[in-house]
Amino acid sequence: MTALRCDIVIIGSxxxxxxxxATLSELTGKKIxxxxxxxxxxxxxxxxxxxDMRVLYADEGRQTTLDGAIPVRNGECVGGGTTVNxxxxxxxxxxxxxxxxxxxxxxxFSFDPRAGDYGVSGLNMPHALAEVRQRINVHRASDEEIxxxxxxxxxxxxxxxxxxxxxxxxxxxxxxxxxxxxxxxxDAKQGTMVTYLSDAVARGVQVIHHCDVERIVMTKRQxxxxxxxxxxxxxxxxxxxxxxxxxxxxxxxxxxxxIVAAGAVATPVLLQRSGHPDPxxxxxxxxxxxxxxxxxxxxxxxxxxxxxIPGTVYSDAYTASHHFYFESLFGHPVYGALVIPGSxxxxxxxxxxxxxxxxxxxxxxxxxRDRNYVEWSAADGKPRIHYQLSENDKDRLRFGAARxxxxxxxxxxxxxxxxxxxxxxxxxxxxxxxxxxxxxxxxLQFLSHRTLLTSSHVQASAKMxxxxxxGVVNSRGESxxxxxxxxxxxxxxxxxxxxxxxxxxxxxxxxQGRRIAAELNRYGL
Amino acid sequence: MDASDRAPSSHDLSYPISRRLFAGTLPLLxxxxxxxxxxxxDRTRFAEAFIVDPDWTAYRPxxxxxxxxxxxxxxxxxPKVPAEMIEERLISMxxxxxxQKFLGxxxxxxxxxxxxxxxxxxxxxxxxxxxxRDGGTGAAELAxxxxxxxxxxxxxxxRLQPVKGRPRFQDLxxxxxxxxxxxxxxxxxxxxxxxxxxxxxxxMTTFYSMDQVWPAIGYAGPLLGKAAR
Numbered sequence: 001m002t003a004l005r006c007d008i009v010i011i012g013s014x015x016x017x018x019x020x021x022a023t024l025s026e027l028t029g030k031k032i033x034x035x036x037x038x039x040x041x042x043x044x045x046x047x048x049x050x051x052d053m054r055v056l057y058a059d060e061g062r063q064t065t066l067d068g069a070i071p072v073r074n075g076e077c078v079g080g081g082t083t084v085n086x087x088x089x090x091x092x093x094x095x096x097x098x099x100x101x102x103x104x105x106x107x108x109f110s111f112d113p114r115a116g117d118y119g120v121s122g123l124n125m126p127h128a129l130a131e132v133r134q135r136i137n138v139h140r141a142s143d144e145e146i147x148x149x150x151x152x153x154x155x156x157x158x159x160x161x162x163x164x165x166x167x168x169x170x171x172x173x174x175x176x177x178x179x180x181x182x183x184x185x186x187d188a189k190q191g192t193m194v195t196y197l198s199d200a201v202a203r204g205v206q207v208i209h210h211c212d213v214e215r216i217v218m219t220k221r222q223x224x225x226x227x228x229x230x231x232x233x234x235x236x237x238x239x240x241x242x243x244x245x246x247x248x249x250x251x252x253x254x255x256x257x258x259i260v261a262a263g264a265v266a267t268p269v270l271l272q273r274s275g276h277p278d279p280x281x282x283x284x285x286x287x288x289x290x291x292x293x294x295x296x297x298x299x300x301x302x303x304x305x306x307x308x309i310p311g312t313v314y315s316d317a318y319t320a321s322h323h324f325y326f327e328s329l330f331g332h333p334v335y336g337a338l339v340i341p342g343s344x345x346x347x348x349x350x351x352x353x354x355x356x357x358x359x360x361x362x363x364x365x366x367x368x369r370d371r372n373y374v375e376w377s378a379a380d381g382k383p384r385i386h387y388q389l390s391e392n393d394k395d396r397l398r399f400g401a402a403r404x405x406x407x408x409x410x411x412x413x414x415x416x417x418x419x420x421x422x423x424x425x426x427x428x429x430x431x432x433x434x435x436x437x438x439x440x441x442x443x444l445q446f447l448s449h450r451t452l453l454t455s456s457h458v459q460a461s462a463k464m465x466x467x468x469x470x471g472v473v474n475s476r477g478e479s480x481x482x483x484x485x486x487x488x489x490x491x492x493x494x495x496x497x498x499x500x501x502x503x504x505x506x507x508x509x510x511x512q513g514r515r516i517a518a519e520l521n522r523y524g525l
Numbered sequence: 526m527d528a529s530d531r532a533p534s535s536h537d538l539s540y541p542i543s544r545r546l547f548a549g550t551l552p553l554l555x556x557x558x559x560x561x562x563x564x565x566x567d568r569t570r571f572a573e574a575f576i577v578d579p580d581w582t583a584y585r586p587x588x589x590x591x592x593x594x595x596x597x598x599x600x601x602x603x604p605k606v607p608a609e610m611i612e613e614r615l616i617s618m619x620x621x622x623x624x625q626k627f628l629g630x631x632x633x634x635x636x637x638x639x640x641x642x643x644x645x646x647x648x649x650x651x652x653x654x655x656x657x658r659d660g661g662t663g664a665a666e667l668a669x670x671x672x673x674x675x676x677x678x679x680x681x682x683x684r685l686q687p688v689k690g691r692p693r694f695q696d697l698x699x700x701x702x703x704x705x706x707x708x709x710x711x712x713x714x715x716x717x718x719x720x721x722x723x724x725x726x727x728x729m730t731t732f733y734s735m736d737q738v739w740p741a742i743g744y745a746g747p748l749l750g751k752a753a754r
Contacts (some may be wrong), residue, residue: 047747047749047751047753047754048746048747048748048749048751049734049747049751049753049754050734051618051730051734051753052753052754066656066657066659067657067658067659067715067719068657068719068723069715069719069722177748179747179748185748185749240754302743306744307745332744333733333734333738333739333742333744334729334730334733334734336733337729337730337732337733338725338726338729338730343594343595343596343706343725343729344594344595344596344597344703345597345600347595348596348597348600348603351742352602352741352742352743353742353743354742354743354744355743355744356743386659388659421710447718448657448715448718448719449715449718449719449721449722450710450718450722
């Protein structure tokens with residue numbers, strides 16, 4: 001058994017944990033340990049093979065909703081989601097954060113660049129955002145970085161009279177290999193592994209990977225439940241991972257402050273497993289997934305699709321009215337084979353021409369509903385993600401599917417398809433050759449295992465609110481029920497943050513890191 | 526790497542019909558048996574499919590049949606990979622016979638093989654169905670609706686492709702196998718649809734992760750030129 005002692009232990013090394021580790025090591029002289037469930041794989045490990053690189057994902061890429069229908073992708077490696085995502089950056093949406101003030105009693109997070117929240121000079125969202133943007137090199141994709149697949153989305157938007165936009169990306173010297181989701185073999189993607197976490201390590205932060213945190217230790221101190229550390233188990237490192245800083249086996253860490261930043265599946269599950277009080281049944285409740293419906297286009301010409309930057313073009317033309325985005329998306333053969341509807345000869349007739357296919361997703365900003373929740377199952381120790389689309393969300397997706405078909409055909413596709421084998425439209429499978437056929441999308445039922453929805457943006461499962469009846473943690477991220485315990489990651493959002501969440505999470509983490517550093521005496525540090 | 530870590534890359538059955546769960550459904554199953562003595566024999570066979578673990582070799586022909594209907598191996602321009610090689614690879618990627626978490630899939634394979642059991646909606650299936658629906662329709666209502674729909678679909682299926690006695694999936698022609706597999710896709714049962722999509726996931730993942738099939742679909746593969754792990 002290994003026993004360690006530190007001032008601050010951070011559970012998770014992704015968009016939140018990586019930034020917190022760097023910020024706290026930069027601004028305080030405290031001893032900090034970061035625990036990561038996955039391995040620490042450098043660029044030398046990323047071999048650009050979908051099957052091999054499944055090990056970078058939670059449950060090796062097989063995490064799904066309880067009914068098995070929606071694959072829920074979470075990065076589970078050093079860097080978390082920032083190691084395996086498409087580097088798509090949206091600034092935090094001021095309108096959403098301000099609405100949380102009214103709807104969920106979330107305070108602080110000022111968008112006034114002159115504000116000093118909690119009396120801390122310079123503590124505000126624009127300042128935190130500017131720092132993060134600079135560190136991870138957020139910049140707009142240039143004209144020559146747009147591949148055919150993205151250009152088709154832009155063309156289709158233009159043809160149907162809606163605006164398309166250019167993504168901002170956190171990359172540096174991208175070589176446009178197209179292997180973002182397999183981990184960047186060139187260290188071009190500026191995820192936390194190559195930015196914030198490496199800064200933290202340079203300042204002496206210890207990283208322990210392959211580490212299963214079993215529970216947060218909570219003890220009564222002066223009559224109040226207080227987090228005093230964690231109990232964990234370090235697994236034997238997977239071949240190809242960097243060397244670990246402790247030996248495999250039991251690990252106990254005494255810490256003065258415990259910060260949970262394990263992501264919106266693992267954070268609520270860890271709180272539940274640790275016996276965190278939950279008098280108002282809030283932990284895990286109201287989770288959102290950003291379900292995405294893949295749209296496929298079949299073209300008569302060869303396209304650059306799986307090479308080049310996967311995401312450079314999107315459209316938010318329907319975001320205000322119908323809560324969805326069109327976001328360019330393409331994958332490699334395994335992903336492609338699963339997205340193409342049907343099987344046998346019909347499937348191969350489409351898939352044999354992989355270089356003539358295009359793809360984008362209809363990404364829904366779904367409603368936060370209490371009937372959707374994450375829970376820990378004592379039976380097998382795994383998370384259960386209970387999730388059903390609301391009727392309103394289904395309506396939005398039906399509308400989105402119809403507009404998406406028109407956009408794909410407007411972009412020049414001979415045929416546009418939905419990743420579904422529901423019997424919609426005139427051709428058995430949902431295959432459309434004319435925009436006039438798009439109305440058939442109103443018949444989509446989103447039957448589980450017949451229509452494929454995917455999720456990469458789990459959020460809002462351990463919500464912030466200054467009202468303990470509404471949230472698990474307060475606006476500082478502090479547990480309402482356990483002292484010296486902070487949660488800060490995408491689970492903290494009261495509802496969807498409204499966009500691909502990475503930059504919203506990193507900005508929040510930078511903000512909270514600055515705040516904690518300025519309020520150390522609040523935690524006896 | 527720990528062998529138990531290997532798993533499908535996408536949506537698989539996350540609610541295995543395991544032994545432990547089956548034990549929990551015994552009372553429900555007993556009610557089902559008592560109230561429907563006419564179909565007693567079929568129901569017993571149905572229940573058996575959830576209890577008995579035949580030797581792994583018994584599953585192989587079913588798996589082989591599914592591979593042949595999900596991948597058009599006989600088509601002249603389809604990548605030339607022997608079905609047996611795909612089967613071996615699938616089992617090495619997804620050790621169906623070794624791991625507890627695949628037990629549900631194994632059980633469903635046995636059930637899938639006995640095609641005359643398709644219209645029967647009995648205790649263990651209902652139990653899994655309710656779980657998959659996550660607090661939707663009640664058990665009795667669900668049983669009636671599922672049974673009604675699956676029975677009608679099965680009648681139509683047997684009208685078009687008459688089958689005699691107690692046929693096995695593995696003995697049908699490829700065309701009839703395809704029509705039968707489609708019944709599972711079109712069923713209102715989430716458990717049956719899940720089996721349909723899981724088999725597609727396992728077989729497509731196995732096949733399209735092989736370097737040698739990529740030229741046939743115009744995929745150039747990794748830029749780095751490293752061998753697969």
